[in-house]
Amino acid sequence: MEAGKTKVISVLVENKPGVLHGVSNLFRRRNFNIESITVGPSEQSEIARMTITVNGDEKTLEQVVKQLAKLIDVLKVEELEPGHFVMRELALIKVNVPTPKERSDIINCVEVFRGRIIDVSIDSLTVEITGTPDKLDAFLNLMKTNGVIELARTGITALARGAKTVRIDE
Amino acid sequence: MTKMSGAKALLESLEQQNVDVIFGILGGAILPVYDALCGNEKIRHILARHEQGAAHAAEGYARASGRVGVCMATSGPGATNLVTGIANAYMDSSPMIAITGQVPSTNVNSSYMIGRDAFQEADIIGITTPITKHNYQPRTIAEIQPMVNAAFYIASTGRPGPVLIDLPKNVQSDVADVVVNINKIEARGYKPALQPDLTKISEAANLLANSEYPFILAGGGVISANASDELMQMSDLMMAPVATTFMGKGAFPEGHPLSLGSIGMHGNPAANRLLGEADVLLAIGTRFSDRATANLDTFAPNAKKIHIDIDAAEIGKNIEVDVPIVGDAKVSLKLLHDAVTKKLPKMKVSAWSKRVKEAKEQLSPLLKDRPKELVPKALLMELRKLLPENTIVTTEVGQNQMWSALYFQALKPRTFISSGGLGTMGFGFPAAIGAKVACPDRAVVDIAGDGSFIMTEQELACSVAEKIPVIVIVLNNSVLGMVAQWQRTLYNRRYMAVNLGKTPDFVKLAEAYGAQGLRARSIEEFQKAVKTALNSEVTTVIDVPIGSEQDVVPFVPPGCGLPQQRGDY
Numbered sequence: 185m186e187a188g189k190t191k192v193i194s195v196l197v198e199n200k201p202g203v204l205h206g207v208s209n210l211f212r213r214r215n216f217n218i219e220s221i222t223v224g225p226s227e228q229s230e231i232a233r234m235t236i237t238v239n240g241d242e243k244t245l246e247q248v249v250k251q252l253a254k255l256i257d258v259l260k261v262e263e264l265e266p267g268h269f270v271m272r273e274l275a276l277i278k279v280n281v282p283t284p285k286e287r288s289d290i291i292n293c294v295e296v297f298r299g300r301i302i303d304v305s306i307d308s309l310t311v312e313i314t315g316t317p318d319k320l321d322a323f324l325n326l327m328k329t330n331g332v333i334e335l336a337r338t339g340i341t342a343l344a345r346g347a348k349t350v351r352i353d354e
Numbered sequence: 355m356t357k358m359s360g361a362k363a364l365l366e367s368l369e370q371q372n373v374d375v376i377f378g379i380l381g382g383a384i385l386p387v388y389d390a391l392c393g394n395e396k397i398r399h400i401l402a403r404h405e406q407g408a409a410h411a412a413e414g415y416a417r418a419s420g421r422v423g424v425c426m427a428t429s430g431p432g433a434t435n436l437v438t439g440i441a442n443a444y445m446d447s448s449p450m451i452a453i454t455g456q457v458p459s460t461n462v463n464s465s466y467m468i469g470r471d472a473f474q475e476a477d478i479i480g481i482t483t484p485i486t487k488h489n490y491q492p493r494t495i496a497e498i499q500p501m502v503n504a505a506f507y508i509a510s511t512g513r514p515g516p517v518l519i520d521l522p523k524n525v526q527s528d529v530a531d532v533v534v535n536i537n538k539i540e541a542r543g544y545k546p547a548l549q550p551d552l553t554k555i556s557e558a559a560n561l562l563a564n565s566e567y568p569f570i571l572a573g574g575g576v577i578s579a580n581a582s583d584e585l586m587q588m589s590d591l592m593m594a595p596v597a598t599t600f601m602g603k604g605a606f607p608e609g610h611p612l613s614l615g616s617i618g619m620h621g622n623p624a625a626n627r628l629l630g631e632a633d634v635l636l637a638i639g640t641r642f643s644d645r646a647t648a649n650l651d652t653f654a655p656n657a658k659k660i661h662i663d664i665d666a667a668e669i670g671k672n673i674e675v676d677v678p679i680v681g682d683a684k685v686s687l688k689l690l691h692d693a694v695t696k697k698l699p700k701m702k703v704s705a706w707s708k709r710v711k712e713a714k715e716q717l718s719p720l721l722k723d724r725p726k727e728l729v730p731k732a733l734l735m736e737l738r739k740l741l742p743e744n745t746i747v748t749t750e751v752g753q754n755q756m757w758s759a760l761y762f763q764a765l766k767p768r769t770f771i772s773s774g775g776l777g778t779m780g781f782g783f784p785a786a787i788g789a790k791v792a793c794p795d796r797a798v799v800d801i802a803g804d805g806s807f808i809m810t811e812q813e814l815a816c817s818v819a820e821k822i823p824v825i826v827i828v829l830n831n832s833v834l835g836m837v838a839q840w841q842r843t844l845y846n847r848r849y850m851a852v853n854l855g856k857t858p859d860f861v862k863l864a865e866a867y868g869a870q871g872l873r874a875r876s877i878e879e880f881q882k883a884v885k886t887a888l889n890s891e892v893t894t895v896i897d898v899p900i901g902s903e904q905d906v907v908p909f910v911p912p913g914c915g916l917p918q919q920r921g922d923y
Contacts, residue, residue: 198543202491206483213484243670250667256488256508259543 190219191245192237192264192271192342194350198257199225199232206255207234216240216248220273220339227351231259235271235341262350264342271342275320276302278310280331290330297323308333316340355531360495361390363532364453364521367502369396370535373424375415375791376400376453377408381428383474384455386526400791400820403812405432407784409439410810413448414788417771418746418798420580422510423788426453430474433520434481438778440516441485445775446601447578449514451505452486454478459493459522468522478520487515488541493522495530504541512546513665514578547664550681550689558660558677559693561634567706568594569632569654571617573646574601574774575639575663575683582606582767584687585638591694594636595710597625599646601774602639604764612710615718615763618646619910620756623923624717626916628710632657636690639663639683642672643775652915662686719760719923728876730754730829730900734761734801736877737827740884745797746789748772748782750806752836754829756906758801780809786824787817797888799825804857805834814867817893825887826895831902832857839905844912864895873897 197203204223211218219237226233238248245263252261264271281287290309294301299313313323317340324332344350358366364387368376375398380388391399402408405427412423423443427436433454443450457472458465466472479489488508490501498521505517562568570592576585582605589596589612596606597614600621606613615622617629629635635657640646647653650673661668661675662683669678679686715721725732734757741747743765749755749772764770771789773781786800800807807828817824829835838852861871870892874880880898887894907921 202479202483205480209483247667247671254665254667256541256544 190237190239192235192269192340193249193252194262194264194342194344195234195236195252195258196226196260196350196352197232197234198259199230200257203232203257206257207252210251210255214247214251216244222339222341224341231352235339237340259352260350264344264350265348268348269342269344271316271340272314273317273320273340274312274314274338275324276310276312276336277324277327277332278308278334279327280333281307281309286330290327293323293326299323356534357529357531359386359390359527359529360492360498360521361386361526363495363498363534364502364526365390365394365397366534367499368424371422371502371506373397373422376424376426377402377411377415377788378426379403379405379408379428379432381432381455381474383429383457383523384426384432384521384526386523387426387453387455387521400822401816402784403815404810405435406438406780407787407810407813407816409436409450409452410442410778410781410784411788411791411813412450412452413439413443413446414748414771414785415792416443416448416450416788417785418768418789419792420768421792422449422451422506424451424453428455428474429457429478430476432474433478434476437481437485438776440482440518442773442776442778442781443516444485444487446773447514447574448516449510450516451509452482452516452518454518454520455526456491456520456522458524460524462524478518482518485516486518489518489520491520491522492525495525495528495532498525499532499534499536500538500540503537503539507539508541508544512544513575547666547680548682548685550662550679550686552689554677554679555686555689555693558636558679558690559697561658561660561677562592562636562690562694563697565634566704567631567633568592569629569635569657570594570596571599571629571635571637571640572596572602572605573599573638573640576602576605577767579639579664579683580767581638581684581687584684584691588636588687588691591691591698593704593707595628597622597629599640599643600759600772603759604767604770607765608763609765614710614714616759617916619648620759620906620908621646621916621919622718622760623908623919624713626910626919627717628713629654630656630917631709634658634660636660637662638687641668647673647916648910649913649915652917720763722923726877728874728880728898728900730757730904731761732877733829733880733898734758736880737799737884738763740881740888741797741799744769745799746771746786746793748786748789748798748800750782750800750802751777751779752803752806752834753831753839753904753906754801754803754806754835756836757829760906762801779806783807783810783824783826784813786826787813787822790822790824797825799827802826802828803835804828804830804832804860805854807860808858811863814864814869814893814895818868821891823891823893825884826893828860828895828897830857830860830897830899831904833902835902835904836906838902842903843905860895860897864893868892870894871897873899875899
């Protein structure tokens with residue numbers, strides 16, 4: 185991920201049907217590129233939090249934020265200030281393991297990256313790994329030599345650091 | 355708590371919003387609402403002959419009156435036929451409510467329901483998401499009134515726009531105990547910004563007070579905000595010329611000495627020229643559309659730019675501005691006027707006002723010779739003389755529209771209604787019907803082309819049956835004139851699919867519908883026809899044959915800037 189080009193936006197939305205459609209449709213219609221979008225419940229019931237990573241220049245990002253804010257079901261939109269937020273992504277990776285030697289190599293790798301092995305079969309291992317997208321990329325790169333059978337990444341989720349928040353105080 | 359059906363709850367909610375008319379066409383999935391309408395004395399239903407006509411009529415009603423227009427259709431094709439009209443209202447920021455029937459949301463008597471591809475099912479919520487300000491699909495009767503309240507609030511405030519309510523048939527017909535006449539509005543994510551930031555007002559006032567060549571550009575937002583008086587006061591104070599965008603036409607009286615008409619691709623050359631000389635541009639309620647600005651590199655290159663808009667997303671979207679002001683046009687202009695007054699006690703006639711006068715005399719098409727024969731320019735200048743000031747004029751799309759922009763002076767706000775953003779051929783005639791319903795005591799005239807009129811001409815049946823007399827002036831050139839002009843000038847006269855051949859006899863066509871048909875071949879005949887039409891109690895179509903090779907000039911070719919406007923005129 186290129187620093188400074190990819191922006192992370194935290195969006196609080198009404199937790200009801202059709203809202204994700206409205207948001208994703210906006211991105212398509214306005215020609216904005218989404219790198220990832222994650223949605224789940226927030227600290228308040230009836231409000232969901234979306235974490236959207238977008239790629240573009242300052243002007244595009246400004247439009248993304250303003251256009252999102254116009255959606256009626258969007259309650260709050262804020263760009264997370266670079267360097268002042270924490271973010272994590274989770275990946276599940278099923279790796280090909282033809283020999284015991286490779287098996288132990290992979291297990292070592294997983295330990296170094298503080299991942300976990302969550303499923304084992306005769307010729308494969310499934311690894312759970314959490315971290316920044318860069319860390320996941322690095323781990324995946326190592327696994328490529330063995331052959332990745334299946335990969336599932338969640339996209340990033342993020343929160344501002346410390347006292348700074350993106351929330352709705354009634 | 356009162357026991358009632360969802361359909362009844364809908365009508366009660368509409369009545370509470372003071373809805374007095376609905377333009378619509380019924381069908382299976384909206385039958386319970388029509389059943390509830392039967393015998394209703396507060397709401398008039400006007401039966402359109404195509405749902406697109408109903409939607410445009412609702413928009414015409416809204417734009418003529420400033421109130422929310424309401425249209426209604428059944429599910430599936432009824433709903434999809436509304437789509438062009440909804441998109442039009444979205445692009446031109448017109449307050450509109452579209453109500454559609456939907457197949458049932460639950461399985462009732464083994465009937466198919468939403469998501470099972472039932473007969474006449476269309477995902478109108480999905481389809482209209484990008485062309486509505488918001489849309490709703492109530493699943494219970496209790497949700498209906500809060501949603502209707504919110505829909506009207508959202509449609510009519512902030513930057514106005516269309517809101518769709520999709521009502522599953524079972525929700526219309528079910529009966530439940532509901533609380534009526536509640537005022538609650540559930541739209542916590544919607545907070546239109548009305549009050550501008552005062553520091554920005556002060557920055558803008560500084561720029562304006564120190565400017566030598568101020569230029570005001572008024573968009574459709576000035577009309578939406580009913581801010582024409584404030585615009586006039588601002589112009590008076592600064593002695594600043596006022597141009598409008600096409601959508602802003604009528605926001606400033608075009609007969610005023612400081613009026614420059616419209617800017618843009620087919621704008622008044624005086625406006626386009628002076629914009630390039632301005633040192634401060636005050637733009638209000640405009641989104642700087644490509645047809646208004648042409649190539650952005652040469653758009654007001656010498657001017658510091660102040661942009662007032664109620665939609666924060668419009669600021670910085672198309673052009674960079676020096677002073678952004680997010681707020682209601684009326685409120686902002688008032689504050690700005692007061693702030694400038696403090697810094698600028700008395701404005702004198704300056705070199706700039708002399709320059710404005712001179713540029714108008716040299717460049718304004720209306721101050722050049724008026725042809726004697728019945729060509730669009732002569733016809734439209736004559737029409738202005740024939741019509742009372744408060745007449746509402748709508749247009750179709752294409753040459754008829756651009757000629758109207760150039761040669762027909764709009765003197766008051768909400769008297770010039772046209773499809774600016776979407777450019778919908780067929781808009782003008784149903785919009786005229788809607789405008790006439792909103793303002794029955796005023797004359798309403800649709801300036802049409804033959805190509806556009808044919809697209810929604812079936813509404814003649816509606817206007818005759820519902821006794822809504824309007825006047826349609828068909829500038830009949832037997833071609834799709836604007837695209838023919840482009841093929842002539844930009845595609846080396848390679849005409850393809852623009853020739854309409856033998857167009858219908860519009861006099862007979864009008865008569866076939868029970869309307870009045872007249873033909874004018876000279877200025878004198880035209881004067882007579884318009885006078886007859888103004889006194890008629892039935893819709894009149896005036897067919898005016900014009901040559902098929904008339905261009906709208908001057909014109910800024912695509913990709914060029916406003917200063918590159920060309921063509922003898």
